[in-house]
Amino acid sequence: MHVFTDPKNFDAYLSGFLWILKLTGASAVCALVLGVLLAAMRVSPVPVLRGFGAAWVNIFRNTPLTLVIFFCYFGLFVTLGLTLSDDLFRNIYWLGVVGLSTYTAAFVCEAVRSGINTVPTGQAEAARAIGLSFAQTLRIVVLPQAARAVIAPFGSILIALCKNATIVGTIGLAESSTIMKDLINFNGDAVIPIFLVFAGTFAAVLIPTGYFFGWLANRLAVKR
Amino acid sequence: MSTSSVLYDHPGPRAKVRNAVLSVIFGVALLGLVYWIYTKFDQANQLEAWLWKPFAEPKTWTQFILPGLWATLKAAGVGMMLSLAFGIIFAVGRLSEHWWISVPAGAVVEFFRAVPLLLMIFFVFYGLPFLIQGPVPAFWAVVIGLTLYNGSVLAEAFRAGIRAVPGGQSEAAYAIGMRKSQVMGIVLIPQAARAMLPIIVSQLVVLLKDTALGYIVAYPELLARGVNDLSANYGNIIAAAIVMAVIYIIINSLLTAFAGWLDRRSARRAFRIPKQAGPVVMDSTAGTAGA
Amino acid sequence: MRMKRMAAVAAVAGLAVAMAACGGDSDEGGSGTGATGIVGKAESQKKLVIGVKADQPGLGLQTGSKYEGFDIEIGKIIAKGLGVDEGNIEWKTTVSANREPFIEQGTVDLVVATYTINDERKQKVNFAGPYFVAGQDLLVKADSTLTGPDQLAGKTVCSVSGSTPAKRIQENYPDAKLQQFDAYSKCLPLLEGGQVDAVTTDDIILAGYAAQSQYAGKFKVVGSTFSDEPYGIGLKKNDTTGCEKVNEILKAAAGDGSYKAAWDNTLGASGTPAPELDTTKLTHCGAA
Numbered sequence: 001m002h003v004f005t006d007p008k009n010f011d012a013y014l015s016g017f018l019w020i021l022k023l024t025g026a027s028a029v030c031a032l033v034l035g036v037l038l039a040a041m042r043v044s045p046v047p048v049l050r051g052f053g054a055a056w057v058n059i060f061r062n063t064p065l066t067l068v069i070f071f072c073y074f075g076l077f078v079t080l081g082l083t084l085s086d087d088l089f090r091n092i093y094w095l096g097v098v099g100l101s102t103y104t105a106a107f108v109c110e111a112v113r114s115g116i117n118t119v120p121t122g123q124a125e126a127a128r129a130i131g132l133s134f135a136q137t138l139r140i141v142v143l144p145q146a147a148r149a150v151i152a153p154f155g156s157i158l159i160a161l162c163k164n165a166t167i168v169g170t171i172g173l174a175e176s177s178t179i180m181k182d183l184i185n186f187n188g189d190a191v192i193p194i195f196l197v198f199a200g201t202f203a204a205v206l207i208p209t210g211y212f213f214g215w216l217a218n219r220l221a222v223k224r
Numbered sequence: 225m226s227t228s229s230v231l232y233d234h235p236g237p238r239a240k241v242r243n244a245v246l247s248v249i250f251g252v253a254l255l256g257l258v259y260w261i262y263t264k265f266d267q268a269n270q271l272e273a274w275l276w277k278p279f280a281e282p283k284t285w286t287q288f289i290l291p292g293l294w295a296t297l298k299a300a301g302v303g304m305m306l307s308l309a310f311g312i313i314f315a316v317g318r319l320s321e322h323w324w325i326s327v328p329a330g331a332v333v334e335f336f337r338a339v340p341l342l343l344m345i346f347f348v349f350y351g352l353p354f355l356i357q358g359p360v361p362a363f364w365a366v367v368i369g370l371t372l373y374n375g376s377v378l379a380e381a382f383r384a385g386i387r388a389v390p391g392g393q394s395e396a397a398y399a400i401g402m403r404k405s406q407v408m409g410i411v412l413i414p415q416a417a418r419a420m421l422p423i424i425v426s427q428l429v430v431l432l433k434d435t436a437l438g439y440i441v442a443y444p445e446l447l448a449r450g451v452n453d454l455s456a457n458y459g460n461i462i463a464a465a466i467v468m469a470v471i472y473i474i475i476n477s478l479l480t481a482f483a484g485w486l487d488r489r490s491a492r493r494a495f496r497i498p499k500q501a502g503p504v505v506m507d508s509t510a511g512t513a514g515a
Numbered sequence: 516m517r518m519k520r521m522a523a524v525a526a527v528a529g530l531a532v533a534m535a536a537c538g539g540d541s542d543e544g545g546s547g548t549g550a551t552g553i554v555g556k557a558e559s560q561k562k563l564v565i566g567v568k569a570d571q572p573g574l575g576l577q578t579g580s581k582y583e584g585f586d587i588e589i590g591k592i593i594a595k596g597l598g599v600d601e602g603n604i605e606w607k608t609t610v611s612a613n614r615e616p617f618i619e620q621g622t623v624d625l626v627v628a629t630y631t632i633n634d635e636r637k638q639k640v641n642f643a644g645p646y647f648v649a650g651q652d653l654l655v656k657a658d659s660t661l662t663g664p665d666q667l668a669g670k671t672v673c674s675v676s677g678s679t680p681a682k683r684i685q686e687n688y689p690d691a692k693l694q695q696f697d698a699y700s701k702c703l704p705l706l707e708g709g710q711v712d713a714v715t716t717d718d719i720i721l722a723g724y725a726a727q728s729q730y731a732g733k734f735k736v737v738g739s740t741f742s743d744e745p746y747g748i749g750l751k752k753n754d755t756t757g758c759e760k761v762n763e764i765l766k767a768a769a770g771d772g773s774y775k776a777a778w779d780n781t782l783g784a785s786g787t788p789a790p791e792l793d794t795t796k797l798t799h800c801g802a803a
Contacts, residue, residue: 045232045239048247052254062429062476064436066447067469074462074701078708079268080261088671088692116231124231134232142231163340167437172695177342178676184350185677186635191351199339199347206338268708274729287579350616359620439697442610453577456570456700459729 003190004197009183016179017201023096023165023175028158030101035108040138042113053109060106065099065167072099073171089173096168104161111153115146148220155213159206176201275460279467284454292449293471299363299445300432303370307431308424310375315382316408329379336376341434345369349441362443366435374431381423385416418490425483429476436472446471552754553624553761557597565590566609566623566749570698573723573782574629582606584723588777589646590627593748596764610697611678615639618749625761626749629720631679632798641754641801642747643761646774646792649717650740651680654725656706657732661713663739667691670712673702680716683742699724707733717744719782726784747798758800766794 004010042053060068072095076082084094119142127141166177180198184191235243265271278284317329336344349365360368389412397407417424438445439452450468455461557563567586568575575586587606594604609617609628617623618640629649632642653672655661661670668690674681676695684693694711696702702714703724714721718740725734750757768774769792778789 043231045235046243046246046250048251048254052250058477059473062433062473062480063469064433064447064472066436066439067465067472070451070465071469074465074704078704078710079270079462080264088694092694128233137231159338163338166340166342169342170697172676172693177340177346180343181346181677184346191347191354195343195347195351199335199343202340202343203335203338207334210334210338283579291580349613353616353620359617359622361622442608442613444608452698452700453569456572456576456698457578459700459703459727461700461704 003183003187003194012174012179012183013176013197016174016176019093019168019173019175020162020165022093023100023168024158024162026097027100027104027161027165030097031104031108031157031161034101034105036112036143038105038109039112039116042109043116043138045134057106057109060103061110063103065103065164066170068103069096069099069167069171072096072102092168092171092173096165096171096173100161100164100168103164104157107157107160108154111150111157112143112146115150115153116142118149119145148217151213151220152217155210155217158213159210162206162209163202270462275458275463278454278458278460279463284458288449288454288457289446289467289471292444292446295363295438295444295449296432296435296446299366299370299435299438299443300428303367303374303431303435304428306367306371307375307378307427310371311378311382312413314375314379315386316413318379318383319386333376333379336372337380339373341369341373342437342440344372345437345440362438362441365441366438366443366445369437370431370434374427374434377427377430378424381420381427382413382416385420386412388419389415421483421487421490425480425486429479432476432479433472551756553750553757554597556624557594557599561599562603562605563594563597563599563625564605564607564623565594566607566614566617566626566628568610568628569608570700571629571720571723572727573784574720575627576723577608583781585647585719585777585781586627586629588781589748590625592768592773592777593625593627593761593764596767597760611675614749618751621751624750628749629717630747630749631717631744632747633679636749637801639752641750641752641758642798643750643758643800644747644765644798645745645796646748646765647719647746647790648793649719649744649746651683651715651742651744652718652721652740653713653715653737654706654721654734655713655737656709657735659712659735662737664688664691664715664741667713671710673705673711673714674716675699675702678716679744680742684715703730703734713737722787723782745796752801755800758798762797762800765792765797768792769794 004013038053038056041049042057044050073092076098077084077091077095083091084098085091123141123145124137127137132140166175169175169178176198180194183194187194233239262271314329314333317325318333320326320329345365348368349360349362352360352365352368386408393411393415394407397411402410435443435445436447439448442448444453446468450471451461451464455464458464553563567582567584567590569577569582571584574584575582576584590604590606591601594601607617607623609623609626614626614628614630615636618626626640630636630642631649632645636642653661653664653667661667664684664687667684667688669692671692671694672684672688673694673696674684676697681693681695684691694702694705699714699716699720702711705711706714707730714724718736718738721736724730725736748761750761765774768777774792775789783789
C-alpha cells in the first residue's frame with residue numbers, strides 16, 4: 001500500500017475519481033432528458049420524429065463508445081469548431097459529457113419506450129376518452145406509470161454510465177483508468193494492490209447502487 | 225407491436241395536417257443541420273478526395289481493415305462463447321441451494337459487473353503475468369476481460385430467466401423423476417435462454433463493441449488497424465473513423481437483425497415472460513449500455 | 516523526479532566512459548552451448564520476435580502486412596548478426612506503455628521501438644545500444660513563431676500518454692497545457708486545425724510525420740532539442756550475454772556500412788544525412 005501513502009499519488013487517485021463522478025453526474029442528467037425526449041419522439045404520431053428517434057438509437061447503440069467519444073473530440077471540436085470551454089481539460093470534460101450523454105440517451109430511450117409498453121392499453125384509451133392530447137396522455141398518465149417500470153433498467157444504465165466514463169480517458173482526461181495506468185507504469189511492484197484499490201472503489205460505489213435501484217424498483221412497482 | 229396507436233387516436237384530417245407540418249419543419253431543420261455539418265467539414269478540408277481515396281484501394285482493405293475486422297470478430301467470437309458458458313455456470317451457481325456455492329458465485333458476478341472493462345483488460349494484461357509467472361497475450365487479455373464482464377451480466381440475465389420459468393415446469397420435471405442437474409440442463413436453461421434471447425443478444429452486441437478497448441493492450445483490432453495504423457499511413461484519421469463506425473454499425477445491425485429473426489422463429493414455442501415478473505427481469509431493449 | 520532523471524543521464528554517461536575505458540570485452544556471460552536469452556534462442560530456434568512501433572513513419576510503420584522504417588532495419592541487422600534469416604523474424608506491434616511488460620513477459624525477444632534508455636526502465640529491462648540519439652523537440656505549423664519549450668507557458672502541447680516526452684512536459688514545463696492521446700497520429704489533425712500549438716516528442720519521430728506527403732509544407736520541426744534520447748534495444752533484464760552480442764553487432768554494422776544503408780533507405784529520404792553511430796557510447800549491459 002506504499003503507493004497510496006504518497007500524498008501525490010493519493011491526490012491523483014482522488015482527482016481521477018472526481019472526474020468520473022462529475023462525468024457521471026452531468027451525463028446522467030443530460031442523458032435522462034435527452035433519452036425521454038427521444039422516447040417521446042419514437043412513440044409520437046409524427047413519422048419524421050419517429051424515424052429520427054429510431055435512427056439515433058440504432059446508430060449510437062451499434063457504435064463503440066470509444067468512437068462516439070472520438071467523434072465528439074475530432075468531429076465536434078476539431079472539425080466543427082465547437083469549443084465548450086477555454087480551459088483545455090474542462091473542454092475535454094464537456095465533450096466527454098456530450099459523448100456519454102448521446103450514447104447513453106439511446107439506452108435510456110429504449111428503456112423508457114419499453115416502460116411505456118408495460119402501461120396497460122386501457123390507461124391510454126381512458127386518457128384519450130376524456131379528451132387528453134398525445135402530449136397530455138404521455139405526460140400525465142403514461143410516463144408516471146412507466147417511470148416505475150424503468151427504475152431497474154435505469155439502475156443498470158447508470159452503473160454502465162459510471163464505468164463508461166473511464167473511456168473519456170482516451171481523449172486525454174486524467175480520469176481513474178488513466179491514473180491507474182500511470183501508477184502501474186511507475187510502480188511495477190505494486191500492480192495488484194493498485195488494481196484492487198481502483199476496482200474496489202468502483203465496486204464499493206456501484207454494487208450498493210445496484211442494490212438500491214433493485215430495492216427501489218421493488219418498492220415502487222405498480223401492483224396490477 | 226406498435227404502441228403508438230395506443231397513445232393517440234387514428235389521425236383525423238386536422239391531425240394529419242398538423243403531423244405533416246411538424247414533419248416538414250423538423251425535416252427542414254434536420255436537413256439544415258446536416259448541410260451545416262457538411263459545409264463545416266468542407267471548410268475544414270475533411271472532404272478532400274485524397275482523404276477518402278485510400279478506401280477505394282483494395283490494399284487498404286486487405287492489409288488494414290479486413291485483418292482488423294478479423295481480429296475483432298475472433299476476439300468477439302471467443303469472448304461470446306466463453307461469456308455464455310460463464311453466464312450459465314454462474315447463474316446456476318448463484319441459484320444453488322448451498323450457500324457456499326451461491327454466495328461466492330454471487331460475489332464474483334457482482335464484482336465483475338461493477339468494475340470498468342478498461343480496468344479489467346488492463347489488469348489481466350499487466351497484472352496477471354505477475355501472478356501466473358508467464359506472459360498473457362493481448363488477445364487473451366481482451367477475451368478474458370470481455371468474458372468476466374459480459375459473462376457476469378449474462379449470468380444475471382440467465383438467473384432472471386430461470387426464475388421466471390413457470391414453477392409448474394420444474395415441478396413436472398421432478399415428478400417424472402429427473403435429477404436436479406437434468407431439470408436445470410434439459411428444462412430450465414433452454415427455456416430461460418430462449419425467453420431471454422433479446423437480452424442475451426443485446427449483450428453480445430455490447431461485447432462486440434467492447435473489443436474496441438483492445439487498443440489499450442495493442443491488440444490489433446478494427447480500431448487499432450483501421451483508425452490508428454491506417455491514418456498513420458494516409459493521415460486521414462477522421463475519414464478513417466467514419467468508415468470504421470459504419471462497419472461497426474453494419475455488423476451490429478446484422479447481429480441484431482439475426483436475433484430478431486431467431487426470436488420470431490422461436491416465438492411460437494417459447495413461453496413469454498410476464499411483464500411483471502419482477503424488477504430482476506431487465507427489459508431486453510435496455511441492455512447494459514456497455515462501452 | 517527531475518533529479519532522478521539527471522542522475523540517469525549521468526549514469527548513462529558514466530557507464531559509457533567506463534565501457535570505453537575497459538574496451539568492453541567481458542564475455543564471461545556463459546555463451547556457447549546451452550546459452551539462454553536471445554543468443555540461445557537464435558541458435559536453437561533460428562527465430563526472433565521483435566517488438567516495434569506500428570504508427571511512426573520513417574521509424575516503425577506498419578504498411579499493411581509489412582513493417583518498414585529505421586527501427587525495422589536495425590532489427591534486421593541484429594537478427595542477421597544473430598544468424599536469423601529476415602523471413603524468420605516475427606514483428607510485433609508495441610505501444611509506448613507496453614514495451615517493458617512485453618520484454619518481461621517474453622512476448623517479444625527484443626524491442627526496437629524508439630525506446631529511450633533511462634534509469635526507471637533499466638530497473639526492469641536490459642538495454643543494448645544506443646543505436647541513435649534523438650532529442651525531444653517541437654513540431655509546429657510552418658508559420659509558427661515558437662522557437663523552444665520555454666515559450667510553451669499557456670500554450671497547448673499534444674503528446675502520447677505514458678511517454679517520456681509527455682512526462683517531461685508535465686514536470687519541467689508545468690505551465691504548458693498537455694493534451695494526451697494514445698497515438699501521435701491523433702495529434703496531427705489538432706496541429707493542423709490549430710487546436711494545439713505544438714506536438715512534442717523526439718525530433719526524429721516528428722521529422723517522420725512532417726515528411727509525410729499529406730502534411731508536406733504544413734509543419735516544421737523547431738530544431739532546438741531539449742533532451743537526449745538515446746534509443747536502445749530492450750532485452751530481458753538478465754540477458755547480459757544477448758545485450759553484449761547486440762552491441763557487438765551494432766559495432767560491426769557501424770564499420771561495414773550497413774548502419775548507414777539502414778538510415779539512407781528510410782529516414783535518409785527526408786534529406787538528413789546518416790548520423791555517426793558512436794560505438795564508444797554503447798551501454799555496459801547492466802554488468803557493473
